[in-house]
Amino acid sequence: MNKKTFSNPENKVLISWLLLSLLAIMWGSSxxxxxxxxxxxxxxxxxxxxxxxxxxxxxxxxxxxxxxxxxxxxxxxxxxxxxxxxxxxxxxxxxxxxINSSLSGTLNSATPLFVLIVGAVFFQQIIKRWQVAGLFLGFVGSLILVLSSSKDGLSFNNPYALLIILASLxxxxxxxxxxxxxxxxxxxxxxxxxxxxxxxxxxxxxxxxxxxxxxxxxxxxxxxxxxxxxxxxxxxxxxxxxxxxxxxSPVFASSVTYLIPVVATLMGFIDGESISFLHYFGMTIILVGVYLINKK
Structure with a gap:
């Protein structure tokens, strides 16, 4: 791609989304x-x-x-x-x-929130209102996906869950x-x-x-x-x-953690697992959240 391609804001947004999706596929399959x-x-x-x-x-x-x-x-x-x-x-x-992988995935989805907080407190980053809304929607969507995919539900009482929070920080x-x-x-x-x-x-x-x-x-x-x-x-x-x-931006790049549960859900569907309305609902909320995070 030439320099004009990268200087075009619309092309940058498209490339960002494509690469973010590729990252989600790579990390989600890990x-x-x-x-x-x-x-x-x-x-x-x-x-x-x-x-x-x-x-x-x-x-x-x-x-x-x-x-x-x-x-x-x-x-x-x-x-x-x-x-x-x-x-x-x-x-x-x-x-x-x-702890189970569902809980790990949910807690890891807090990464963009920590990116925003750390950026504001230690790196003088400006927090925008729609970014906060996007972060909230992304985390809720991820939680819906994980809850609807887990037969045993989630338990946050395990102290080892704090290790995932620390990793996200x-x-x-x-x-x-x-x-x-x-x-x-x-x-x-x-x-x-x-x-x-x-x-x-x-x-x-x-x-x-x-x-x-x-x-x-x-x-x-x-x-x-x-x-x-x-x-x-x-x-x-x-x-x-x-x-x-x-x-x-740092917040947009870190929002890949919201897309990883989407990849895991789709891979499960390919492997024969059923997808319910809640799965589609959760994935839609995640995509809206990531869109808001990247809104200029």
């Missing part, structure tokens, strides 16, 4: 791969393999652009890597073994850090410089576990799926997410 991998590897191993694979993907670009590295941005890369990838991966890993800080301090950097290099440090930390943790002894003929396929998950659903997705941040 749960199936993780679920299948839990039979072969621990939650910690899954988290570290995913981050490590995502970091390795960017090595060619990092090496070739080593002279372009902005040293003054080092602390921002480190904070972004820790708050946007490393720490949340472990929080989700610990919480995932104690970290995402809120990360999105604002990238939006304010790292927005002018090439999305590929930005993703690579952000992920490489936490990928090294992940490798150290991974190989301190019994990971190597678990690799055999039976676990090879799950391992390959995890590597692909890290390379595509984390590595490539990081590029797309950082680019969406640059052409839209």
């Amino acid at each position: 749960f199936i791969i993780i679920k299948k991998s839990l039979d072969s590897f621990t939650a910690i191993q899954i988290a570290t393999v995913r981050i490590m694979a995502a970091g390795i993907v960017f090595l060619p670009w990092i090496i070739s652009a080593r002279k372009q590295y902005p040293k003054e941005k080092t602390k921002h890369f480190l904070w972004s890597g820790l708050l946007g990838y490393f720490l949340p991966a472990f929080l989700f890993a610990f919480a995932g073994s104690k 970290m995402y809120g800080f990360n999105v604002n850090i990238v939006g304010k301090h790292l927005s002018g950097i090439n999305p590929i290099l930005l993703s690579g410089w952000t992920l490489i440090t936490v990928a090294i930390l992940s490798a150290i943790i991974l190989f301190s576990t019994d990971f190597v002894s678990r690799i055999n003929a039976n676990t090879l396929n799950p391992l390959l799926l995890l590597i692909l998950l890290g390379a595509i659903n984390s590595g490539l997705a990081a590029i797309i997410f950082n680019y969406v941040l640059q052409i839209s």
Whole structure:
């Protein structure tokens, strides 16, 4: 695409929506791969393999652009890597073994709310009325989707749910850090410089576990799926997410968490699950909410 394409506001909005939808598909499909991998590897191993694979993907670009590295941005890369990838991966890993995925998905949908609050309190971002309305609708729609998809309902009494809230708060800080301090950097290099440090930390943790002894003929396929998950659903997705941040806004980019339950619901339908009126109602509310969040 040429520069005129990106300078057109209408084209930017369309591209933002298309990329946001692609992100939702990528991240929404991650749960199936993780679920299948839990039979072969621990939650910690899954988290570290995913981050490590995502970091390795960017090595060619990092090496070739080593002279372009902005040293003054080092602390921002480190904070972004820790708050946007490393720490949340472990929080989700610990919480995932104690609470159901429906509750995790609902609580994770609070991310755009934290983006807005953190942006206003710490980054001098202006809160618009329709953004608040969009955030509220998006969360309500996500809650309707999850409630209508869960046979057992939701229970918020489990203290491990606080780990998901903490992870969502970290995402809120990360999105604002990238939006304010790292927005002018090439999305590929930005993703690579952000992920490489936490990928090294992940490798150290991974190989301190019994990971190597678990690799055999039976676990090879799950391992390959995890590597692909890290390379595509984390590595490539990081590029797309950082680019969406640059052409839209932090709140809009983070609203992808509202679309993930939509993807999960549709994938369930393809897999033979029924969809009720509440599912369609919840998805409609989510889309209206995301529209309001992106309204100029």
